Amino acid sequence: EPVTATPGQEVNAVLLPKFLGILPFDQANRGAQEAAAELGSTGKLEYIGPTPENSAAGQIEMLTTATTQKQHVVMLSNNAGDQIAATAEAAQAAGTKVVTWDSPIPNGAGESFFVAQVDFGSIGVVMADMAYDLAGGAGEFAVLSASPDAANQNAWIDMMKEALKGDKYKDLKLVDVVYGNDQSEESYNRALGLVDKYPDLKVIMAPTTVGIVAAAKAMQDEGLCEKVKVSGLGLPAEMVSYSLNGCAPQFALWSFVDLGYLTYHASYALATGAIKGEVGEEFTAGRMGTFKIEEDPGRPGTKRVLMGPFTVYTKENVEAAAN
Amino acid sequence: MIGALKSWEGGLLLVFLATLALNAAFAPEFLTVQNQINLFQLSIEKIIVALVMALVIMNAEIDLSVASVMGLSAVVFAYLLNQGWGGGGALVVCLGVGLLAGMVNAVLVAKVGIPSLVVTLAMMIGYRGFSRVIVQDTSLGNFPEWITDLGQQGLIGPLPLSMVLFFLLLVGLGVLLHRTGFGRQVVVIGTNAEVARFSGLDVSRVKATLFVMSSVISAIAGVLYAARLGSVRGDSALGFELDIITMVLLGGVSIFGGKGSMMGVFLSILIILNLRNGMALLNITGHVQTGVIGILLILSVLLPNIVTELRARRARA
Amino acid sequence: MTSAVLELRSVAKSFAATAALRDMSLAIEPGEVHAIVGENGAGKSTLIKIMTGVYRPDAGEILVEGRAVTLRSTQDAQAEGIAAIYQEPMVFPDLNVAENIFISNRASGAFLNWRAMFADADRIVAQLGVSLDVRRAASGLTLAEQQTVEIARALSLKVKVLIMDEPTASLSAHEVERLLSIARALKAQGVAVIYISHRLDEIFRIADRVTVIRDGQHISTRPIGEVTEEGMVREMVGRAIDSFAVKTEANAVGDVALSVQGLGRAGVFSGVSFDLAKGEVLCLAGLVGARRTDVGLALFGIAPATEGRLYLHGAEVRITTPRQAMDLGIAYVSEDRRKLGLAMTLPIFANISLASLRKLLGAFGLIDRKTEAAMAEDYRRQLDIRAPDMRIEVGKLSGGNQQKVMLAKWLETKPGVLIFDEPTRGIDVGAKAEVHGIIRRLASEGVAIIVISSDLPEVMALADRVLVMREGRQAGLLDISEASQERVIAMAAGTGATEAA
Amino acid sequence: MTGLFDRVSPQTLRLVALFLALLATVLFFSTQIEGYLSARMFNRISTSAAVVLPIAVGQAIVIMTRNIDLSAGSILGVVAYMTGQALGAMPDMHPVLAVALAMGIGACAGAINGLLVAVGQVPSIIVTLGTLALYRSFLVEYSNATTITTASLPAWLVDLPQKSLFSIGALDVRVTVVLALAACLAVGLALSRLRAARKFLAVGSNPDAARMAGINAPRVVFVAFVLAGALAGLSGFIFLAKFGNITVVAGLGFELKAIAAVVVGGVSIMGGSGTILGVLMGAVLVDTIDNSLTRWELVSEFWRDALLGMLIMAAVTVDTLAARQLARLRGRDGGGQ
Numbered sequence A: 001e002p003v004t005a006t007p008g009q010e011v012n013a014v015l016l017p018k019f020l021g022i023l024p025f026d027q028a029n030r031g032a033q034e035a036a037a038e039l040g041s042t043g044k045l046e047y048i049g050p051t052p053e054n055s056a057a058g059q060i061e062m063l064t065t066a067t068t069q070k071q072h073v074v075m076l077s078n079n080a081g082d083q084i085a086a087t088a089e090a091a092q093a094a095g096t097k098v099v100t101w102d103s104p105i106p107n108g109a110g111e112s113f114f115v116a117q118v119d120f121g122s123i124g125v126v127m128a129d130m131a132y133d134l135a136g137g138a139g140e141f142a143v144l145s146a147s148p149d150a151a152n153q154n155a156w157i158d159m160m161k162e163a164l165k166g167d168k169y170k171d172l173k174l175v176d177v178v179y180g181n182d183q184s185e186e187s188y189n190r191a192l193g194l195v196d197k198y199p200d201l202k203v204i205m206a207p208t209t210v211g212i213v214a215a216a217k218a219m220q221d222e223g224l225c226e227k228v229k230v231s232g233l234g235l236p237a238e239m240v241s242y243s244l245n246g247c248a249p250q251f252a253l254w255s256f257v258d259l260g261y262l263t264y265h266a267s268y269a270l271a272t273g274a275i276k277g278e279v280g281e282e283f284t285a286g287r288m289g290t291f292k293i294e295e296d297p298g299r300p301g302t303k304r305v306l307m308g309p310f311t312v313y314t315k316e317n318v319e320a321a322a323n
Numbered sequence B: 001m002i003g004a005l006k007s008w009e010g011g012l013l014l015v016f017l018a019t020l021a022l023n024a025a026f027a028p029e030f031l032t033v034q035n036q037i038n039l040f041q042l043s044i045e046k047i048i049v050a051l052v053m054a055l056v057i058m059n060a061e062i063d064l065s066v067a068s069v070m071g072l073s074a075v076v077f078a079y080l081l082n083q084g085w086g087g088g089g090a091l092v093v094c095l096g097v098g099l100l101a102g103m104v105n106a107v108l109v110a111k112v113g114i115p116s117l118v119v120t121l122a123m124m125i126g127y128r129g130f131s132r133v134i135v136q137d138t139s140l141g142n143f144p145e146w147i148t149d150l151g152q153q154g155l156i157g158p159l160p161l162s163m164v165l166f167f168l169l170l171v172g173l174g175v176l177l178h179r180t181g182f183g184r185q186v187v188v189i190g191t192n193a194e195v196a197r198f199s200g201l202d203v204s205r206v207k208a209t210l211f212v213m214s215s216v217i218s219a220i221a222g223v224l225y226a227a228r229l230g231s232v233r234g235d236s237a238l239g240f241e242l243d244i245i246t247m248v249l250l251g252g253v254s255i256f257g258g259k260g261s262m263m264g265v266f267l268s269i270l271i272i273l274n275l276r277n278g279m280a281l282l283n284i285t286g287h288v289q290t291g292v293i294g295i296l297l298i299l300s301v302l303l304p305n306i307v308t309e310l311r312a313r314r315a316r317a
Numbered sequence C: 001m002t003s004a005v006l007e008l009r010s011v012a013k014s015f016a017a018t019a020a021l022r023d024m025s026l027a028i029e030p031g032e033v034h035a036i037v038g039e040n041g042a043g044k045s046t047l048i049k050i051m052t053g054v055y056r057p058d059a060g061e062i063l064v065e066g067r068a069v070t071l072r073s074t075q076d077a078q079a080e081g082i083a084a085i086y087q088e089p090m091v092f093p094d095l096n097v098a099e100n101i102f103i104s105n106r107a108s109g110a111f112l113n114w115r116a117m118f119a120d121a122d123r124i125v126a127q128l129g130v131s132l133d134v135r136r137a138a139s140g141l142t143l144a145e146q147q148t149v150e151i152a153r154a155l156s157l158k159v160k161v162l163i164m165d166e167p168t169a170s171l172s173a174h175e176v177e178r179l180l181s182i183a184r185a186l187k188a189q190g191v192a193v194i195y196i197s198h199r200l201d202e203i204f205r206i207a208d209r210v211t212v213i214r215d216g217q218h219i220s221t222r223p224i225g226e227v228t229e230e231g232m233v234r235e236m237v238g239r240a241i242d243s244f245a246v247k248t249e250a251n252a253v254g255d256v257a258l259s260v261q262g263l264g265r266a267g268v269f270s271g272v273s274f275d276l277a278k279g280e281v282l283c284l285a286g287l288v289g290a291r292r293t294d295v296g297l298a299l300f301g302i303a304p305a306t307e308g309r310l311y312l313h314g315a316e317v318r319i320t321t322p323r324q325a326m327d328l329g330i331a332y333v334s335e336d337r338r339k340l341g342l343a344m345t346l347p348i349f350a351n352i353s354l355a356s357l358r359k360l361l362g363a364f365g366l367i368d369r370k371t372e373a374a375m376a377e378d379y380r381r382q383l384d385i386r387a388p389d390m391r392i393e394v395g396k397l398s399g400g401n402q403q404k405v406m407l408a409k410w411l412e413t414k415p416g417v418l419i420f421d422e423p424t425r426g427i428d429v430g431a432k433a434e435v436h437g438i439i440r441r442l443a444s445e446g447v448a449i450i451v452i453s454s455d456l457p458e459v460m461a462l463a464d465r466v467l468v469m470r471e472g473r474q475a476g477l478l479d480i481s482e483a484s485q486e487r488v489i490a491m492a493a494g495t496g497a498t499e500a501a
Numbered sequence D: 001m002t003g004l005f006d007r008v009s010p011q012t013l014r015l016v017a018l019f020l021a022l023l024a025t026v027l028f029f030s031t032q033i034e035g036y037l038s039a040r041m042f043n044r045i046s047t048s049a050a051v052v053l054p055i056a057v058g059q060a061i062v063i064m065t066r067n068i069d070l071s072a073g074s075i076l077g078v079v080a081y082m083t084g085q086a087l088g089a090m091p092d093m094h095p096v097l098a099v100a101l102a103m104g105i106g107a108c109a110g111a112i113n114g115l116l117v118a119v120g121q122v123p124s125i126i127v128t129l130g131t132l133a134l135y136r137s138f139l140v141e142y143s144n145a146t147t148i149t150t151a152s153l154p155a156w157l158v159d160l161p162q163k164s165l166f167s168i169g170a171l172d173v174r175v176t177v178v179l180a181l182a183a184c185l186a187v188g189l190a191l192s193r194l195r196a197a198r199k200f201l202a203v204g205s206n207p208d209a210a211r212m213a214g215i216n217a218p219r220v221v222f223v224a225f226v227l228a229g230a231l232a233g234l235s236g237f238i239f240l241a242k243f244g245n246i247t248v249v250a251g252l253g254f255e256l257k258a259i260a261a262v263v264v265g266g267v268s269i270m271g272g273s274g275t276i277l278g279v280l281m282g283a284v285l286v287d288t289i290d291n292s293l294t295r296w297e298l299v300s301e302f303w304r305d306a307l308l309g310m311l312i313m314a315a316v317t318v319d320t321l322a323a324r325q326l327a328r329l330r331g332r333d334g335g336g337q
C-alpha cells in the first residue's frame, strides 16, 4: 500500500536543471514549487542552474556545493553524463539524496532513483511509430538529435533502433543520426544537410525541442514540407504553426509541469524517510496519484519512477495545448 | 614597475581577503576543510593550465586550444584504459598527444609565423574534433579504481594529487618565470620580440617551448580531469579556455605581453574560486556568477585607469 | 602686445615625479626659424607636445596670435595651424605612402579620390626631391623614408607653425641639405619653423633665433648672430665640452680581426670588401638607403649574407644567426633604439644583462641576481649612466642615457668586433662626446669597430678609414688622411670620381 | 609579366589566393557530392553565410582597429531575442523599423564595449570577454525562460527567409542575402572610399601615430565597436527571421565563427589591414566547408569538426606562406634595380 509523506517537514531541496533559460525546465520548476507549497515544506526549494555553455562542469559544481550546504535532496536533470557520478556518490555519502529527472545518470551510480517522464522503451516505439506513419510505412528517415553527449536523447535513439528491429518496420530505414547541439542554426543547417544528402528522405525525427522546431522551420522555408515531414519531441506552444501547416503533423511530449511536480513529491518522500528508495515501494504524489519505484528496464540495476503518459500531438489537439 | 606591480598584487590581496571575509560571514559552510578542498578541486584542471597560460600570455601570445587538448587527452586516456592499457602507458601516450599538439601549434606559430590567436583558434576546433572522432556519441568510463581514487581522494592528508601538482607547478613556474634565464627571455620577448632577436635570443625556440609546455600541461590536466570525474565525453573541458584566460588577465598579466607575475595569477585564481564558491553557497545561479566574474574582470583594469586619470586631473587642477 | 604667432607663458608639465618643464615661456615670431636646443631630457619634446596638444600643460597658457587657446588634441593644434614632425617617425605601416601623407588632411572632402591623391602625393614628394613610390605600403620604409613621409605630411597641411623635432637625426648630408632648403622655403612663405636638433652645425645654418633650455627651464633666447657654438653648449650642459677633433691620420693598428670579401645579400647589397684590424675604426658612410645597415645586419646574422666570404682572425666563418655572431665575438648596436635596441618597459639592469644572460645562469638556469645588479652598477659608473636606480624602466631615461644602456648591453658581451649603427642618433652634444670617448677608448683597447653613421662630422671625428656605399655597392674605401666631407659626399652621391678600393 | 606582378598589391594577391581556395573547395566537393553544383546548394550556402556575414564584417572593422569583439555572439542573441519580443508585441511595426531596432539594440551593446575600450582604456579582449558573459547573463535573466516562437512573429518576418529579391536563372537571391551583402558593400565601399572610414585602418596600423596625426583614436575605436554592435544586430535580425525560435543560447559561439571568417579572409589580427571582400570570401569559404562536410558521404558526422579545424588551419597556412613567398619574390625584383 502506498505511503503518504507527512507534510510540513523541513526539506531543503535544490532543483537543478540542465541549464537555465529555456521553457521546459521553467515549467518543471513551476510543478515543483506547486508540490512544495502543497506539502508545506518548511525548508527551501532552490531553483538554480548553470549557464548553457558551462552545463556539465557547472552541474558538478552545483551538486558539490549542495552537498556542502547539506541540502536534503538535489533533483537533477543530468547533463553531465557519467561524469557526475562520482560527485553524486559523494553527495549520497554525505547525506544529500540525489534524485534525477528528465535525464538520468546513465550508469545510475550515485542516483537514488530516476523520475522518468515516460518509459524510454515506449518513447522509442512511439518515435518509430511516428516515423512509420509519416513515411507511410516505408522509406528513409533520419534523426536530428541534440548533442552527441545528451544521455536521454541517446537512450531514446537506442530504444528506437531497438524497436525498428520489429517486423512492422522492416521497410523503414534509419539512414543517419546528426546533431544540432540544441542550437537553432546548427539544427537548421543539419536538417537541410540531411535532405540534401538523402534525396529520398521522408522524415526527420528530432527528439529535442530545439531541433524539432529548427527542422520544421527549415523544411517550411525550403518548401519541402510536402516531401519531408518533421517529427519528434516538441513543445506544443512552439510547434503549433508547423503542426497546423503540415510540416510536422505529429509529435509527442509530456508535461514538464507534472514532471517537476512528481519529482518533488518523490524527493520529499525520500528526504523525509517516508520511502527508502527501494524497488517496490509505492507513494502518493498529490493530484497525480500513486507511483511505484521499479527497476529501470533501460538501465539494468537502476531504479526509476515512471510518470507517463505522453501525449502525441496532432493538428486536432495541438492548439488547445499551446495556450 | 616594481612599485606598480606591488600595488596591483596588493589590490588583489585586498579583494581576496574581502571575499574570504564575506564568504565566511555569510556562508557558514565556507570555512570547512572539505569546502576549501572542493573549491580547488572543482576547477583544478583550469587553474593548473592557467599557470602555464600566464607564461604564454606574458610572452605576448595566446593559446586558445588548451581546453581542446585537455579534452582530447582525457578522451585518449579513457579510450586506452578501455582498451585494456595500464594507467602508466595511457598517461605516457597522453603526454605524447600533448607534445604533438603543442608541436603543431609551436611550428605554426614560431616557425611559420601565423599569429597564435589564429592558429590556436583553428586548432581549438580541430583538436576538439578529434576527441569527437574517438568517443563519438558515447562516454568512456569504468576506470580502474586506483585511478579514480587518485583523482578524487587525498594523497597528502586531504590534499588530492591534482592539488599537490598545482602547488608544485605554481612554485615551479613561478621560479621559472621570475628567477631563471628562460623566464627572463619569456618576459623580454613578450615586451619586444625584435629587441630580443637583436640581442641574440632564440625567439622562436622560446615561443615553441611555451606552446609545447602549454599543451603538455593541458594534456596532464586532461588526465586529471578524467581521473577526477571517472568518465569522459566528447565535450570534456569544453569552453574552459575562456575561464582560464580570465584568471590570467585578472591576475594582472598584460594581454600585450611582458608584464605580470605568478603571484598575481595565484591571487586571481584564489579570488575567482572563492567568489564562485561563495556565490554558489548563497544559491546564486550560474549566469549571475559568470556575470559577476565578467564585471570583476572589466573593473580590474577599469578602476586603476580611473584612479590614474583622476590623479592626473587633480594634478592639473 | 606681441606679434608672436605662438606663445607659451609660464608653462609647466610634470610626469609623476619628473618635472619635464617648469615655468617655460617662449614666443615664436611669424616667418622665423626658431631653434630650440638642450640636452637629452631637457624637455624639448615635451614642449613640442604641449604646443601640438598631445599633452596638456599642468600650468601656464598657450597663445596663438595673441589669443589664449586650449589645445585638447592634435586636431585642435592643427586647426590652429600648428603641426609637427615628431622625433620618432610616426607612419602607418599598412597604409600606402600617399595616404600616410594626407591622413591629417581634412580639407579635401569626405570621399577619397585615389588618383588625385596619388598625384598630389607625387607632387609633394617630388618637391622634397626624393624618389619614393607613393603607392607602396609604408611598411618596410627606412627611418629616413619614414621621415620624408612625415615631412610631406606636414607640408600637405597649410600651417602657420611647423615644428620639426630632430628631423635630421636619420638623414645623411644630402637629405639634410634638401630639408634645410625646404625649411627656408617655408620661412619665405611666412611660416614659422621651430627646429630642434642636436647637430649644432645645422642650427647655425638655418636658425634666426636660438632658445636654450636646460632641466625644463628656459635659459636664453638670442638671435643667431649673438651666439657662439661654445657659448651655446656651455649654456646647454652647464659646462664646456671639447668640440670634435677631426681625425687626420689613422691609429696605429694591430692584426686583422675581420676580413670581408665580396660580401652581399641577393637583391639588397653586394660587393663589400674590407679588412678590419684590431683597434681600427671603420666608418660606413653613404646616403640614406645606401644599405649600410644591411651590411651590419649581414655581419650580425639577422639578414645573413648570401654571397662572399667572411674571415674572423684568419678563419673562414659563416654567420646565419645573431647567436652565431655573438659567439664569434661580434656585437651590433642597432640604429633603432626603440624598436630594436631596448625593451623599454623593463628595468635598466635587465636590459644590460640581456645579451649576456648565459653568463649569469647558475644551477637550474637560475639568474644570479647579485651579479646582475653588480654588472649594472659597474656600467652605471663606467659609462656615467644617469639614473636614480638601475631598477627603473629604461624607457624613462633620456635618449643619451638610453643609448649608454644599449652600449652597456653590448660591451658586456666583450666583443672583439663591435658594429655601431648610428651610435649618436638623437643624443645631445654632451652625450655624443661621451659616446665618442667610449668608442675611442674601445678602439684603443683593441676592439675592431665599425661605425655606420650619416653624421659626416662624426665620421671625420672617429674613422681611421671610411667605406662609402652607394645603392647597395661599395663606392670606395678611403683612408682618413685622404678623406674629406666633400669627397665622401661626392662619392656617396656618385657625382665625383668613383674609385675602387 | 613582371610589371603586372609588381603592380598588383599584396592585398589583391591574397584575395586571388582566397578565391582559388574557394574554387578548389567547391570543385573538390562537386566531385564528391552528387548534385553539388546546383541552385539549391547555392541557396543553402548563401542563406547560411548571410547570417554570419554582417557579424563578421563588424568583427573585421573592430579587428582592423587592432581590437577584438568577443561579445558579438552574445549581442546577436540579445538582439534576436529583444527584436523578436518587440515584434511579438507590435506586429505592425514596419520592417525597416524592425531592422533599425535590431541594429539599434546592437549598437547600444556595442557602445558599452566601445566606451569601456575607448574611454576606459581597458584592452578590448578584457572588455569583451567580460561582456560576452554579461550580455548572455542579461539575456537569461531578461528572457525569464520564455522562448520567442515563430507563432508570435508577424507573417512577413517568418516568410522573409524564403523571399527572393530576384533570380539569376535558377539561382534565387534571397532578401536576407541581399541584406547581408548590402551591409558588406556599404562597409567595403566606405573602407575604400570614405576618408573617415580609413581611420579604422590608420588607428589599427599605428595607434600612436594616429594620435599624433590628429586622429581622435578613442572616438574611432568607439565608432568601430558601435558599428560592430549594429552589424551584430543585423545578424541578430537575420537570425531571428531565419530561425524564428529564439532561446537564450541564440548566437552562442558566433563570435568565433565571425573571427574565423575574418581571419581566413586575410584580415590581419594585428590590425591595420584587410578587405571586406576578403571577409566575404572567408565567410563563404568557412560556410562552404561546413555545409559540404555535412553532405559528404565519406565522412561521418563525428569527423566534421576535426576536418573543419584542419581545413581552416590549412587555408590560413597556405595563405601566409604564399603571401610571404610572393613578398620575397617581389622584394628581389624591387631590390635589384
Ligand SMILES: Nc1ncnc2c1ncn2[C@@H]1O[C@H](COP(=O)(O)OP(=O)(O)OP(=O)(O)O)[C@@H](O)[C@H]1O
Residues within 6 Å of the ligand: C015, C016, C018, C019, C020, C038, C039, C040, C041, C042, C043, C044, C045, C046, C047, C087, C396, C397, C398, C399, C400, C426, C427, C428
Ligand atoms: N611620457 C613620459 N612619462 C614620464 N616621463 C617623461 C615622459 N616624457 C618625457 N618624460 C621625461 O621628461 C623629461 C623631458 O623629456 P623630453 O622628451 O621632453 O626631452 P628632450 O629634450 O626631448 O630630450 P631628447 O633630446 O632626448 O629628445 C625627461 O626627463 C623625460 O624622461
Ligand SMILES: Nc1ncnc2c1ncn2[C@@H]1O[C@H](COP(=O)(O)OP(=O)(O)OP(=O)(O)O)[C@@H](O)[C@H]1O
Residues within 6 Å of the ligand: C140, C141, C142, C143, C144, C170, C171, C172, C286, C287, C288, C289, C290, C291, C292, C293, C294, C295, C335, C452, C454
Ligand atoms: N626598399 C626597402 N624595402 C624594405 N626594406 C628596406 C628597403 N630599404 C631599406 N630597407 C630596410 O631598412 C633598413 C635600413 O636600410 P638601409 O641599410 O638601406 O639604410 P642605410 O644605408 O643604413 O641608411 P639609414 O640607416 O641612414 O637609413 C634595413 O633593415 C633595410 O632592410
Ligand SMILES: [Mg+2]
Residues within 6 Å of the ligand: C044, C045, C046, C087, C165
Ligand atoms: Mg626629444
Ligand SMILES: [Mg+2]
Residues within 6 Å of the ligand: C292, C293, C294, C335, C421, C452
Ligand atoms: Mg641605417
